[in-house]
Amino acid sequence: KQEVTQIPAALSVPEGENLVLNCSFTDSxxxxxxxxxQDPGKGLTSLLLIQSSQRxxxxxxxxxxxxxxxxxxxxxxxxxxxxxxxxxxxALERLRDDKIIFGKGTRLHILP
Amino acid sequence: xxxxxxxxxxxxxxxxxxxxLRCSPISGHKSVSWYQQVLxxxxxxxxxxxxxxxxxxxxxxxxxxxxxxxxxSSELNVNALLLGDSALYLCASSFRLGLTExxxxxxxxxxxx
Numbered sequence: 001k002q003e004v005t006q007i008p009a010a011l012s013v014p015e016g017e018n019l020v021l022n023c024s025f026t027d028s029x030x031x032x033x034x035x036x037x038q039d040p041g042k043g044l045t046s047l048l049l050i051q052s053s054q055r056x057x058x059x060x061x062x063x064x065x066x067x068x069x070x071x072x073x074x075x076x077x078x079x080x081x082x083x084x085x086x087x088x089x090x091a092l093e094r095l096r097d098d099k100i101i102f103g104k105g106t107r108l109h110i111l112p
Numbered sequence: 113x114x115x116x117x118x119x120x121x122x123x124x125x126x127x128x129x130x131x132x133l134r135c136s137p138i139s140g141h142k143s144v145s146w147y148q149q150v151l152x153x154x155x156x157x158x159x160x161x162x163x164x165x166x167x168x169x170x171x172x173x174x175x176x177x178x179x180x181x182x183x184x185s186s187e188l189n190v191n192a193l194l195l196g197d198s199a200l201y202l203c204a205s206s207f208r209l210g211l212t213e214x215x216x217x218x219x220x221x222x223x224x225x
Contacts, residue, residue: 004154006154031210031212032210032211032212034211036216041200041219041221042218042219043116043202043216043217043218043219044155044202044204044216045216046211046213046214046215049211049212049213089154089155091154091155091211093210093211093212098167098168098209098210099157099168099170100145100157100160100168100210100211101157102147102154102155102156102157103154104152104153104154105154
């Protein structure tokens with residue numbers, strides 16, 4: 001049973017395009033949801049954290065939204081650049097057992 | 113200021129052997145958590161420690177164990193290694209429990225042959 005699902009699994013887009021990455025989850029009782037970036041073979045870098053009571057967070061060209069009622073979060077990347085190429089992971093902290101659940105990630109490739 | 117440091121960076125072990133992975137958190141952080149990331153998958157939560165006590169455990173067999181020391185550094189131990197234990201092992205540190213304001217190390221790449 002996949003509790004956190006990320007769609008698409010992989011995405012290639014030309015430089016300059018705006019894009020949306022999706023994360024869906026089955027249990028809406030969460031403390032927060034976070035988006036991470038991971039470069040190949042490296043650790044994770046936190047991009048945006050949305051607390052359970054919040055609807056969205058913004059940082060530079062990135063905007064993340066959270067809709068607990070529908071079990072969805074989106075990461076919007078504006079004016080994509082080749083340096084944005086990486087795997088993007090969403091993760092949530094579940095209320096009922098404090099467990100942290102990651103999705104499998106979306107591999108993003110920005111074409112120069 | 114040093115970030116989260118993990119050692120070793122790469123490791124090759126034989127099936128049945130034991131391995132110890134180490135993590136030094138950011139200064140002042142009292143929580144350390146461990147994750148296993150198999151190639152092509154998202155990280156899977158293994159353990160979380162806070163103030164030297166285990167505060168969470170994922171669905172991993174008893175071959176996996178961990179501890180946190182008085183200086184808040186941590187070790188992850190895996191006994192009787194299996195081929196399926198080959199993965200990137202990630203450590204994260206934070207002031208509090210959970211992922212809020214957590215910083216990740218670069219990971220230890222374990223290969224079991």
